[in-house]
Amino acid sequence: MVGTTALSLEGLVAVDADVVRLRRGDLNALSELITRYQNRLYRYLLRMVRQPAEAEDLFQQTWLRVVEKIRSFDASRNFDAWLFTLARNLALDHLRRIRPESLDEPLADSLASETLADRIPRKDETPLDHALAAERRTEIIEAMAALPMTYREVLTLRFEEEMKIEEIAQLTAVPVSTAKSRLQRSLKQLRNALEARHPGGTWQ
């Protein structure tokens, strides 16, 4: 992640210069932050709610909430964690309101969209390798989409956001041990789902 940072003299903590400028009401800083976080935030929301239209709405709401609350944000804290916490709270509220009975109900009909770059084979890949890799990815995405929300969330935070267990625990407001066991259970359930697609063999 590329971002402009400055050093806070008080706490010797790297402070995001764009965040500081946004706190002063700088419109350019807002544009910089949205550009910087757009893919990560949208991916996280899409993994949470699974429906692109809902993820788009929550994406907008999250940035409006950022503008609303930015003055109460301590600039020496981690902006990433704060942003994802806002997004998470909005997504959970949305799920409770729209599908309260199915917060953890599997739903397999929506997949993450592929980018054009994902469809281009890498140099070291034959077309067959590429086709197989694409199939594996599709299987993973489908299996992941069918997992309960808490499992999808922990998987995306660990593998896509590359957060540490401690960071996941902080964001999801659970003890580290809970975050860890959640990750373990989500992987097991994902593997079971993948292996169920290939009876008699393991998923490779």
Next chain:
Amino acid sequence: MSEHDKVRELLALAAADALTSAEEKQVSEHVRSCIACSNELGAWRPIANELRRLPTPQPSSWLVRATLARAEAKLTEQADHDWNNRVMIFVLSFAWLMTIASWPAFHFLSGRFGSLLGLQFTSTWISFAAFTALGWLAGGVAAVMLAIRVRGERRLA
């Protein structure tokens, strides 16, 4: 639970690089001597690797533009709101200052010229209080009317 079972429980997390250093050491030492666990770890690795390589869905440029426009409008609205608050604080402070400062002036004028004009201000302070209350009441009504108008304009916008 045997060492083998304990390590087996940790293999999924090992593939996810989510173990403590002590657990990592425990797993690597066990896996070196246990073919079953080594194979099991080998089965977890491709799943973890594929999860790390999932395509990143991207928001449309329309969504980003719309978000930016809405967020900027909100930011501008907040800036206007802050400005209005600052102006209101200034006006209120000024009004109080004038109210306090007008008391000696009122007292002086009512004493000096009131007697010349034949006016009897036996209860000067009551007159002053009535005058102040009337002034503040007029100011309050004007502020409420202005707020209603601004709210109406915002609703239409």
